[in-house]
Amino acid sequence: MTTIVPTTSTTPAIIVDHVSKRFLKRNTHSMKEAFISWTKGKKVKSDTFTALDDVSFQVGEGESVAVLGLNGSGKSTTLKLISGVLEPDGGSVFTRGRVAGLIEVGAGFHPELSGRENVYLNAAILGMQAKETQERFDDIVAFSEIGEFIDQEVKHYSSGMFMRLAFSVAIHVDLDVLLVDEVLSVGDAPFRAKCTAKIQELTERGVTMLVVSHSSETVKQLCHRGIVINRGKKIFDGDIDEAVAYLEN
């Protein structure tokens, strides 16, 4: 049994406890190399890469926390472990309440279905009853600004339109924990501003938020605390301004 050191004063909504994640690193080989290895009865070489190494932190209910780090440091992997898309190889992850990550919301969209059908499908995946979705449908479409495109198959949507609808579904579901991964970098400036305002409103309503973004401006606006990850290790956890300064120096 591992002892969890509390880092938040409120009830935790997310606990990441000594978590490690490794990926198989497959090297690419030419057909010739693969054939020679096969005739010699040798296996094609592959080794593991540690994306997260013994990372621990807690996020209290209603807290808004940023996960910061350079490219490839392990931020998205952290969010995917919290949303349950990935399983840790070591340690444990606990969450309280209904958790949704914006990335998977988009991933749950079916290209052959219309925007309307996808709204119902994704809201259902996030645990909404059809009746509840029906009641919020007009608000979801209005926020996304998709307009008459709502009955078109989403394969004809631009990536911005797609993310607008995915984001709109996620924020109209009653969530306890919202995981936001770079979604604010999609869409034009007015839509980004609208999303930021909506996220602030959700935080005020007590939704717990974990945000991955490369924009220091966005994270300073949305979060009070920042966790810095470098090459899979947590190297800083504290005030957002200090976290951003830590990363930039």
Ligand SMILES: Nc1ncnc2c1ncn2[C@@H]1O[C@H](COP(=O)(O)OP(=O)(O)OP(=O)(O)O)[C@@H](O)[C@H]1O
């Ligand atoms: N499914 C996977 N298979 C193999 N390696 C992976 C996989 N997912 C992530 N990785 C590797 O793990 C490391 C961390 O990736 P991750 O996407 O978490 O980084 P990140 O901090 O979100 O980066 P970025 O800022 O570029 O989005 C990277 O080196 C990446 O190549």
